[in-house]
Amino acid sequence: MEKAPRAIREVLLPEEAGDFDREYRQVMADAKEQLDLTPVFECLDRWWVVAMSTAQDPEGHRQMLETADRINRGERVSGTPWSVLKAELGL
Template identity: 60%
Template sequence: MSVAASPGSDPAAPLSGKLAPRSIRGRLLPEDAGDFDREYRRVMAEATETLDLKPVLDALTRWERVAFLTERDPEAYRRMLRTAERLNAGEDVETIPWEQVKRELGL
């Protein structure tokens, strides 16, 4: 038994374009590529066992955001990672009050 695709539909569409694994990986910083590879392999193995692609699509969506931020300003992305590491280590990090951020953004 075969299932016919509806006209104009592409069942592989979610994994093409901006969510294509190769495209995402190529836009990451070298230091993030290994993390991407490990997570991608893990969710693909999970999908093989569960027949559920949702974890794969969720991971690709998350990594696409990282790729977007990386492309936009690699040094700002690296600074953000360093700040997050310092916060996670319990260090004091200079912050800006949320009200000020909203004012600066016009919110």
């Protein structure tokens, strides 16, 4: 997938598309004022990673978002401690 705004947005879940739109519009407006496209490219790079994750496993990505929301609300979520996971992976 190319790192073009339209290509990225087409892959995003509906619940993330608005966040992408807002951030992309803001960095474009800033770029106009500052005459610097660096933040635009950084935004596209960051969202491209999200789009790739979404394209590979949309339901898994959606579950990750839901888990993150629960954590941000202060809810406890089940999971495997990092130390255990590292040991299982031999890291």
